[in-house]
Amino acid sequence: MATSAEDTNTVAVAYGGGPMPERGMSGPALAYSSIRSWIVEGKLRPGERLIEQRIAAELNLSRTPVREAVRMLAADGLVVTERNRGAVVRTLGRQDVLDLYELRARLESYACELAASRATPDDLEAIDAGIRDFGKALRRRDLDRLERTRLIGEANRHVHAAIITASRHSRLAHLLSSAVDAPLVFEALREFSNRQLERSNLFHQLIRDTIAKGEPVRAAQLMHEHIMLGRDQILADLNRG
Structure with missing residues (x-):
């Protein structure tokens, strides 16, 4: 079951995307x-x-x-x-965070497995574009923390949505729209140090390369670890709170 533009947009919204407030909206x-x-x-x-x-x-x-x-x-x-x-x-406790991230990690890991055998050159280019945008956002020093995190978050959405598209699995895309918690993703990106953000984008590149090489098991493992690093940041924030 192939993913559609609507499915991909559903995942992008889950990551915090969707239409920003603007004039002319109802x-x-x-x-x-x-x-x-x-x-x-x-x-x-x-x-x-x-x-x-x-x-x-x-x-x-x-x-x-x-x-x-x-x-x-x-x-x-x-x-x-x-x-x-x-x-x-809504408020999330520690167990809520653990449950959400474990579900998301398993689903996105499976998406990587599928993408490793189904990705097209256009899919890889879409992932590459998100990786490039992530790197550009990291280098922005003229923005305040919020604006910079917005740019990084947008690039992050593009990378993950492109991988979901490459999985060609419509039902999986809809499941991920419920498993990905946008406030948690944004908080992790905002709290990451520059070094952690660079590591995150390195994971994007490694995942992309294993998908391109047709290595489903390794791609899945890398995605799982990538998502767990975000979980660890959220749990550290909860502990400090």
Whole structure:
């Protein structure tokens, strides 16, 4: 079952992608994209209450599209409803992080196995483009931390989405859209040192090369280790907290 552009976009959104807030969006779309980016980037923190009136005023919207956006975010698993508090940004504990990363690692490792036998030259070029963009973002010293992490995150999405596309497995793409937690991915990228980010992109290159060589087992192993390094950063942050 081949992946489609829609499947690949689904995975990209899971990694934190999707339409950024912009003029011309419908009210619900603007509210959804804005609140989602605030959650992914940490402007709205885990456990923080979503006050519809305040959000509506900030976005110059009525409360109706904000309420609809909150329902969509709840369906995404980024927002939960708590008794006597209403909608709040969901909180993940240590076991939640372990479970999410183990599931994601297994699914993306399998995607690499498939990609090693199914990738086309165009797939490899798409992965290469993401790797190049990641490297360029790393070298940017004219941006603040948030803007630089956004660029790195976008490049990271391109690499992983291109690998999923190369797997030619539509159902796997949809499973990964639930297994990849965008706020955790963004947090790991933001907290990585420059050396850790360089190591991350080196893993991208090694994974790409093993896919190109048709080495499914090695490609899967490299992807699993790559994802576990991100997990370790999140767990270190939890321990410090």
